[in-house]
Structure formats: C-alpha cells, structure tokens
Amino acid sequence: MDESVQRLDAFFNPKSVAVIGATKKAGKAGCVIFENLAVNKREGVYTGELYPVNPSEDSLLGFKCYEALSKIPVDEIDLVVIIVPSKAVAAVMEEAVAKKVKAAVIITAGFKEVGNKDLEDQVINIAKKGNIRVLGPNCLGIFYRKSGIDTLFLPEMKTLSTGKTVIATPRPLSGNIAMITQSGAFGSAALDYLTGREMGVSKFVSFGNKSDVSESDILNYLFHDDETKVILVYLEDVKGGRDFIEIAKKVTLKKPVVVIKSGRSSAGALAAASHTGAIAGSDKVYDAAFTQCGVIRARSMDEFFDFGKALAMQPPAIGRNMGVLTDAGGPGVMTVDELETQGLTAEHFKPETAEKFEQLKKEGKILAIAATHNPVDLTGSVTDDQFIVSVDIMFEDKNIDGIILLGLHHMPGLQEKYIEGTVTVARKYDKPIVVVDIGETEMALYTRSRFDRLGVPSFGSPEAAARAMKALVWYGEYLTKNDGIDAYLDNYKKNAEVKL
C-alpha cells in the first residue's frame, strides 16, 4: 500500500475524529452525525477518540465539547468532519492544517455546485498546504460499519404523522460490495435498497463535488481493500479521464467495477450540468472509455444493483452459451428470449448430455414429457431431486458456460430442499449460476433470500437474471482478453467460503 492509499485510510480507520459543527439540535446534520459516532463509540465499534466542536456547548452526549478545533488539547487529529456553514469552512481548514489533520470530510454544501468555485478552491488550497485529503464538499461522506465511521446526516429512523417510527435511511450490514457515489441522494437511496435486499456493504463513500478525492482515488483505495469484492459507482462525470482509465484498468483485473453514469441522454446531460455543474461530455466517449478499461456499465438502476449482486457472488462466465433449467415453460422461454436479446445463446446440448437426460427419463426420474434439449423444462411435476441432478448434468457439459435456474416455488411437488442441493452441486464447478423465482409473497421471498445467503444470486424475473448473466459473461470476456482470467479465478476460489 503506497503512501497516498495510506492517507486515504484515515477516512475509514481514523484514530481520532473531530466533528466541527456538532450540535444537540435534533434533525440537524451536526446532531445526526455526532450521534452516529457517539453511539458507535459507546458501543465499542468506534474505538478512537471523539471530539465535538461547538462554541455554544460544554458537552454533547457526555463528550466534552470544544470551542474550536484548535482548542482540542492534542497535537494531531486524523479526521475532521465539517458541518459548519460554507463561509466558515476555510477557517476550520486552517486550524486543521495546524492540527496535522490527515483527512477532512466536508458535508457542507454551497460551493462549486451553486457557483461558488472560488470558495471551494480556497478551501482546497489550504488543505493542500497541510497535505490534508478532502472528501466533498456537498457530500454524505463515509459509512464503514466495521470501524463505526458514519458521517451520514440522514437519520436512520423517521416518525410518521401517526406517531409510528419507521426505518428511513438504514445502514446496510457488512458485506463485500463497495458503493461509491457522486450523488448523495442516490447514495442514500442505494443504502436503503441494499439493506432491504440484504446486500452487505464493505465501504460506502459519497464524494459530492470531488474537489480533492475523486472516484479514481477511491477506486485505487478499494483496489487494496480486501473486504471489497465488487465496486458499484454512481457517476455524473469523470474527473481526470486518463487517470481514471489507468486506475480502472488496474482495478478491474482484480475486482469488477459496475458504473451507472447518469446524463447518458442529451437531455439528461443538460439536467446533470444544472445539477452538479458536471460537464458530462459525449456519452459515446464514456461508453468507449468504460469498455476500454473493463468497467461494466449499467443502463438502469435495477441493472446496476443486479450486476453488482451477480458479480459479488459468482465467478465470471468463460463463454456465451447458457443452460436454462426450469419448472415453468413460459418463464423458461422468456429467459431464452432475453438471453438472445443480450447476445447470449442457449444452444441444444451435446449428445452425451442429451443421453444423460434420456437415461433419467428411462429410469423414471424425470417425466417422459420433460423437454431436455435446453431449455430443460422439468414441468410442474418437478421435484427437488430432479433439479439437483439436472444442474449437475448441465454443468458437466463443456459447452455450458453458466446456468439460469428457474425454480418457481408454486409447483406442488417442489419443496425447499432443492435450494441447498443445487447450491452444493454448483460449487463443484467454476461456472456461474443465477436463480429466478417469481412472486412477491412469503415463499418467493424466502426462496430468493435463501439462495442469496448461500451465495447464489436470485432475481425476481427472467429478464433480470439473463441480464445479470450477461454482466458475468462480459466480465469473463474482458478478463480473458486481458490475460486476467486465471489470476481472477484463482483468487476467486481462494476466497470462496463454505457458507452452507
């Protein structure tokens, strides 16, 4: 880990944090953020020092409060979180330089994004004097569950007018997906989505105006972060295109990077410019750049998260020909439709595979009327065992590069035994499998959640699964073309945990 990466680590693992603008005024950003950190310190999650700074208070939540950053009686502070009004930020940064601060998160808005570029430049110039890395301004900052750093000013709970308190901006559990975002609003929405879908997060970074720390810096940091297996990035523009491409090329050989870049349409680009002052540039240029450096681009929010889920859980595919295994004819056909739309195939099996299925029919283990050419349709008479044996036969076929399994739980003879059964079989192979169950009530939710927890990504529609498989294929092709597939798969196997 080089020195620049080490400096960024102060954002995630600081030994001391000062919150400039901490307050007891409920609902205020300075209240929510300080409370996040105070609670995490009290619970032993955050183990460093914590200093609230507010000239009007003596103490906050049991912590001695300081009049100014300069008044904190220590020589060095790792991280400052700045929530004071924009005009007061430069003075705080001067004090931060004196305190040998390593990293500063500027939550405050009202800088470049509303035309105050000079003010932003002034703050950054001061920070540079002191070699302070700055995240923001105009951002949510950091959420890192393991170290207890949580600078999100959006309260976790809200109280409805009925008096009922509900989860509003949840913090996801720890996991292997890093989420980094230019838009704070999209970031908070992403936390909500990821929590609800039980997708664990390694590091969350909202970088806002990226006056100093950019997406490239964070990608480089995450390259070295063993807790991160896949990186999700929301962008409106890219700062320093050449650097980005160079860093992304390095990162994507080791871990997949999925980007959603808004402003992809001309009208959207215009709207983005008015939103963040982002000069979006031609979307085709972005497309070409992302392709060149192995970044997987999602075209919609659902794709964005679905791609991330698939890549976090499964190895890439080493070819485009998929096996489709289903207990529901119609949804099986829908899967094949979307595979073809995505440029993938579901070719008929090789003779030896077809022969194995014929043998199963002869033995009465699957219905004589089951379709077994690919897609394999075990029909509504499916049983758990039929699914398990079929996954094995299909994966054994060298022409099959991955499997989409549609286990619609409605079929009377299907229980949940096939879930662990198919997962166990799939783990024998270095090929990806993704699963579909359709429905939004108990057993569908149970089935999908169970597969997810066992490391097989589940989806609620045939098309979502086919598109997620496409991401695995695309990434596999990129790695192969760039001589990275063997190293990636070695690393994948090393890290594959037995979760059953």
Place this chain on the structure above:
Amino acid sequence: MDESVQRLDAFFNPKSVAVIGATKKAGKAGCVIFENLAVNKREGVYTGELYPVNPSEDSLLGFKCYEALSKIPVDEIDLVVIIVPSKAVAAVMEEAVAKKVKAAVIITAGFKEVGNKDLEDQVINIAKKGNIRVLGPNCLGIFYRKSGIDTLFLPEMKTLSTGKTVIATPRPLSGNIAMITQSGAFGSAALDYLTGREMGVSKFVSFGNKSDVSESDILNYLFHDDETKVILVYLEDVKGGRDFIEIAKKVTLKKPVVVIKSGRSSAGALAAASHTGAIAGSDKVYDAAFTQCGVIRARSMDEFFDFGKALAMQPPAIGRNMGVLTDAGGPGVMTVDELETQGLTAEHFKPETAEKFEQLKKEGKILAIAATHNPVDLTGSVTDDQFIVSVDIMFEDKNIDGIILLGLHHMPGLQEKYIEGTVTVARKYDKPIVVVDIGETEMALYTRSRFDRLGVPSFGSPEAAARAMKALVWYGEYLTKNDGIDAYLDNYKKNAEVKL
C-alpha cells in the same frame, strides 16, 4: 351482451358446479380445487350448488359425492371442472352434453401439448355437439374472487421442512386488473406478484391449450366486464389472427390491453414450440399486429406489470412532454435519461411557468438554488408543501403532458403529508402522474403503498417510472389516432372514484 358472451359467463358466475375428479387425497389437484370451492361455498362467497364427483367416495367435506356426472339428480349444470386422467375426459364430456352443461374447465394435461391432438379434438367435438364452451385442457382455469370460483390446483399455503407454513400461491384481492394467460406457471407466478404488490384482480383466466375458448373470446368477454379496467395477457402464440385483431381493436378503444408474448427471439420461439406446440410465427408480424390493434407490448415481466399498474390507475397522456419533479438530483437525471431513451421529452418550461417558480423563490417558499427549468430539483431541503405547490404549477403548464414525481423519502424535511397533498392536486387535472421512491425498507415500502392506494402508481426506480409513462403516452396516441380519446377520457372521469 350477445349470447356468446353470456355463455362464457357460466365460467365466472355459474349457478351450479360439478367437480369431476374431486378427491380427499391431500395435495392432489382434485383435492385443492374442490376444497377451494367448498370453503367458498361454506363462507357464502360461492352461492350456487356444488357437486363432487368421485365413484370411490360417499361424501367430501360434507358434500354428497356422486359416482358420475350423469348420476347427479338435476337436469342442468352450468359448469364442470374436469380433473380426471386425459383418457377419461371424452366420456365425461359425453355426460356433460347430456346434463346440458354450459361450460367446462379441463384442468387435465396430456393432450395436444404432448402430441395427443386427436384426443383433444375428440373431446372438443363432443363438447361442440352440446354447445359447451371449453377452457383448456392443460390449464389452471378460473379465479374470480367475487363469485368464489377458484379452480387453481396450486395450494395457497406450503409447509416448509422447518414445519412453518408459508404463503405459496396467494389469491389476489379484488381489483380492476384482469389477468389472462396461456402459461399456467406464469399465471400462478403472476398471482403471487400481483398479491405481493397489492394489485387487485378482477378476473384471472388460465386458458392453456385453448382448444376452444381462446384469448380472443376472453378479451371479448372482458370488453363487457365492468369490473375490468385493464387486461394483462401472457401469450405464446395467437389463435385466429384476424379475429384477434378485430376483437382487440374493439377492446383497446375501451380498455388498455398489455401483452407479453414470449418466444420473441428465434431461440425463444423454438423453445416455445417445444413447450406448447405453439407455432409462434415471425415476431415482427406480431409486433405489427399488436401495434395495429392498439395492444401495448411489454418486453419484460417487470414492464408487463408496471404498464398494467400505470394504465389501471392513470389516464393516458395526450403528448410526449413530461415534467420531472424531484428532491434528488441524480435520480432526476436518470429519469430524464430514460424518458429520452423511450422517445419522450422533458423540455424547459414556458416562461409563465418559469415565472411562477421564480416567484416561489422570491417568497422563500423554495430554495433559491433549486433547479426549476424541468427537471425541477427541490434539493434535499425539500418540504411536503414544496412538492404540493410544484405539482400544481407544473400541471397548469399546457406543454406538460404528465408528471414523474421523485419523492425520495430520505430527505430530512420530507414527511408523508406530501403524498395525499400531491394526489389531491393531481386529481384536478386529466393528466397522468407516476411516482418514484427508491429503497426496500419500511418508509420506502410505506410511501409506495400509500401512493398506490390513492390511485397514483409508484415505482422503485426512475427507469421503471419513465417506461410506465411511455405506456400511458403510447396508449394516448393510439386512442387519439383512432378517435377514441374523448370517449375514453369521459368514461375515465365517470369512473374515477374518490379514494382519499
């Protein structure tokens, strides 16, 4: 209502039902179906007569059991549900003719779909002698909550290996969406989806092999059905193309029809042929036919339900220019991106609208830095009142044909008051509004559900909302082109209920 429509009514509102193959063997189709009807009769939902037929039983669930259909001591029976093995169906049908049966649902599989076309023809020829309309074979049949007819053999609950009983194939509440399907598996999945998403169903019909009653017949029946406002159709092929086009043309002037036709790819068409023996024909021919008769085609399962939801709740749009109103800049840009992808626009406002927003800024009612050209970005400082007044201003603009409202609930100053507020304002106008909130935890689910219940369709992503709006635009254009828009809107207004 002509006589052919009246005959079909026996499927939904029979005065007497015989279940041929009723049994007490748990899990068997004949057990599930008879129990559905018996429970509904006991609870007073189904008010007609109910006759189980099974030569081995004296009684079932307290109902006297008959040795054969012919042994039931009445002259006429409206509906028979047939669950006996395929070889026994023809004999049952002969008895049905003698009993002056009006309608028969053949659940049994093993006919044309597995190559036994002759057997199927034989059964249908018998039925024709007696003027009996036949649904199926190889289908789930009917679910109509209001009359208690439920021929679905998929049990509502399943017991997991842990002993816990969970909802597996739920029956949706009553509502204004009709769902008709060629694939039973897709049908049961649809019931699960619609229930979980709180989308009420007027009539559910799974028609399987459509040996007699086809999608066209059902469309014609639903044309006359006041409970049905929008019709969702899953198809693998169309039987009698000219009839279909003629009937669909009539229906779509009165209520929207959304189709998902699988086998849209060449590989998918091949798989469909192996699944149901459907000769799918060229997909382009289908595309052209659907366009010609005003049928809205969905390209994915999510689109299918999203289109249905939007069309069931909102009027069509009379133009392509949308207003985008957001408290989250990034997701606002994503919405504009997808609108442009779908061929819609989000043009800057006319001067008088811009002036109204300027006035709000002067009065301090919205932030001075809010973007107000379209998209309108009220920023994270949004309040409920800001949303309400903005919806009104935007709808007043004659260039605005519909609104996509992104109310990300994470913003600290946003409560739930804006939900009823914006819905009330929107009801003053005959233009559509759709809503987005992103997230999968409590407050997101609450917000979306609340909007849905108030008749404003909510979506979990910007792209889903933009695509649903496209369906409303497409339908509006079709109606306008075919001189149907005024009549449709008159009818829409007449039926609009005050649900607040």
